[in-house]
Amino acid sequence: MRNAYPLALAALFGAALLPAPPAAAQERPTLTVYTYSSFVGRYGPGEAIAERFEASCGCDLEWVTADDAGSLLGRLRLEGESTTADVVLGHDMNLAGEARDLGLFAPHGVETGELDMPVAWDDETFLPYDWGYLAFVYDTTRLDSPPESLEALFTDAAGPSVVLQDPRTSAPGFGLLLWSSAVFGEGMADAWEALTPRVVTFTTGWSEAYGLFLEGEADMVLSYSTSPAYHRAVEDETRYEAARFAEGHYLHVEIAGMTTTTDVPDLARDFLAFMLEEDFQSLIPEGNWMYPANLPSSGLPESFEGLIEPGEAFLFDAERVSAERRALIDTWLEATTR
Amino acid sequence: MTRLAGVRAPHPGALVALALAGLAALAFGALLEAAQGRAATLALDAYLRRVLVFSLTQAALSTVLSLVLGAALALALARRRFVGRDLVLAALGAAAVMPAIVVVFSVVAVWGRSGWIASAMDALGLASRPDPFGWPGILLAHVFLNASFAARIFLDALARAPAEHWRLAAILGFSPRATFAHLDWPILRSELPGLAGLVFLLCFTSFAIVLTLGGGPGKATLEVAIFSALRVELDFARAAMLAGLQLAICLSLTLLLHWAVTKAPVAPTERLPAARPDAADPRLRILDGMVLAIAGALIAPLLLATLEGVLALPRILDADLADAAATSLVVALVSAGLACAMAIALAGAAQAAQARRRTRLAAAYDVLPALVLAVPPFALTAGLFLALRGHVSPAQAGFLLLPLVNAIGALPFAYRFLAPALATSAERHGRVCALLGLTGWRRLVVVDWPMARRPLAGAFAVAAALSFGDFGIVALFGGGELRTLPYLLYERLGSYRLDEAAAIGLLLVAAAFALSALATRMADADRR
Secondary structure (H helix, E strand, O other): OOOHHHHHHHHHHOOOOOOOOOOOOOOOOEEEEEEEHHHHOOOOOHHHHHHHHHHHHOOEEEEEEEOOHHHHHHHHHHHHHHOOOOEEEEEEHHHHHHHHHOOOEEOOOOOOOOOOOOOOOOOOOOEEEEEEEEEEEEEOOOOOOOOOOHHHHHHOOOOOOEEEEOOOOOHHHHHHHHHHHHHHHHHHHHHHHHHHHHEEEEEOOHHHHHHHHHOOOOOEEEEEOOHHHHHHHHHOOOOEEEEOOOOOEEEEEEEEEEEOOOOOHHHHHHHHHHHOOHHHHOOOHHHHOOEEOOOOOOOOOHHHOOOOOOOOEEOOOHHHHHHHHHHHHHHHHHHHHO | OOOOOOOOOOOHHHHHHHHHHHHHHHHHHHHHHHOOOOOOOOOOOHHHHHHHHHHHHHHHHHHHHHHHHHHHHHHHHHHOOOOOHHHHHHHHHHHHOOOHHHHHHHHHHHHOOOOHHHHHHHHOOOOOOOOOOOHHHHHHHHHHHHHHHHHHHHHHHHHOOOHHHHHHHHHHOOOHHHHHHHHHHHHHHHHHHHHHHHHHHHHHOOOHHHHHHHOOOOOOOHHHHHHHHHHOOOOHHHHHHHHHHHHHHHHHHHHHHHHHOOOOOOOOOOOOOOOOHHHHOHHHHHHHHHHHHHHHHHHHHHHHHHHHHHHHHHHHOOHHHHHHHHHHHHHHHHHHHHHHHHHHHHHHHHHHHHHOOOHHHHHHHHHHHHHHHHOOHHHHHHHHHHHHEOOEOHHHHHHHHHHHHHHHHHHHHHHHHHHHHHHHHHHHHHHHHHHHOOOHHHHHHHHHHHHHHHHHHHHHHHHHHHHHOOOOOHHHHOEOOEOOHHHHHHHHHOOOOHHHHHHHHHHHHHHHHHHHHHHHHHHHHHHO
């Protein structure tokens, strides 16, 4: 059956027989790293990371991008064993279970030492490179007294309006489901029902939600506790703040892993180790606007001073997230469309 | 194919139709194969049922509103000549193909809680605020896109009315009512089934607009569920089943439309510019003024809102942008060419079938282009990729699939431009061609080309502009070499650079406007 496809395609369009990639002499091996687009865009840290890694690895680093973390795994799922990825960088912890189930990731074998994260790390497949707290960002010139707890935000009928992301299509959107589950437990459905009238809309991704918030469509937006640092550093704008919630905040941890199909496993492992070194980590705060997983010796940039410091940090393990995903989404769907 | 019965080579259109059906089957097959025999459970739970009901209602309402406004606008534009009319036509062309994300932000910029209307109400001391999220936003966005498109198609159709009809109407002293009933309505009606089917499908499968402007998960489309099955749950069997359900619904509705609204035959024999006697009617003057004002109020602000991107334009001009623009341009030209070729082949096959009195076959050719829209692009892309995997590298697959999937997406638009022209050509010259034994390529060049040239410009422009602004498949396979302008737009949006994303959005709209203006000019040059 499978062999019939290219024949059919060739017959239909005569185009399936594209020229094979030039088999150029490859003195330098190439390390192919899949990531999401904004990581290597004009403002992302990708280019600089590639330069710094290439300076020492004797290889070429090639970035291949998908739109976001979800597309990244979707693409990997489609490519399966035929993937050219050596390293996949950019999905978050909440997709780790699904990523592991693809059976395409190999143990990283990197000795991490002590990391600068609110939780201990002992995953043998994935390594974190940055993290942040999910948080609700608001404009201090428009909202005087933001809610002081997740419960107040969800249940106070006179509370602020919010713009959120759809948990079916967005990583932070799904993170909020986990956050609400951690805080409300059985009462999650009721909490969501109480919040729904004040949700302006659920967008497909973080970008659309943040854009709508900046356009003034809602009082608060679900984003990261580090978002205000961007406005301070780039726009010299201090009016955006993240609200600190009493119960604690859910963690967003971005991770990377090497594939089982890689033909340069040593290089892939070197890159994962490099990922936690100073040269990579120092580019993270003002390149990806997250906390570095391994704090560089220079510390955090000035723009990160005064960001909120939540008390407790929530992070469910990957197996629990995978197991509960469907039920959580169904609960959310039921509560918000009641 | 009106040669002697019996010796018939397959019409190229038949091959295209087969290819399209084959591609869809391939996509479904690959999805099911990738599901590795996991049984698909398509429990139509309460949520899915709600989504279905909402989708059907939403799409039906959007379609009716779009077609009514589009028809009224086309009639008004057919009756009136005014300074800047060409600009209006180009603007309609640009509006019709505006990328969903740009539409969403435009709706918010104008009708949002901090938008233009809200500011105006503020200035007037009014306390209330408009709220576009929910029904208003969805309908507004859909009508903006589709009324613009319908108006262009209807206007083209009205321009093909035979001149002797108009002379007869003038001699008989037709009232405006009789003019509409005997002259305009039959023409509009002949466009209705195809156009209604297309607009319905576009609204039924609308994704980003419905999700973002809908305000809550209750207002979603099946496409969202398919997306979620494909990307989040990685449940390919469920995705294939949902896609099948969507296809079945769209197929039945399209067939129902065709059956309910039979095509009135158009038999024009001569085409000369004719003056419309009803243009002088004072009541129609008022009506047309009102229609133009309403349409202008709905459409113009959303287009103008994209101008906000002008501020960041200087900041986006770099090598990245030049690369992305070049890639977008190449992809757009290839897919527009492919879309137009497929549309001509299919329309030709429909005419050939009609000539042999095989009306059902002709109808099948006619609905096929729109029906392709019912195959979710995510499923189509994923399926085709699975079929290709292991034979070409993922990067090559992207280069192959991007123009192909874009061409398929643009095909129904191109078809609506081209099919009526080829039908008219067949009506006028079909018998002569049959007598002379003029068929195939030679007939296309000698007979159909003069009639199809004008709409071809429009079809090519709309297909190129659509492909230019398409994001769907780039999301999955973009990056590296394959970076297009919409890809860049999302990249900037993901780096907090909302203003730069707006500037790229403006470039997309400007490109569509330029293409549309060019097509309009070519059409007019031909008319003189």
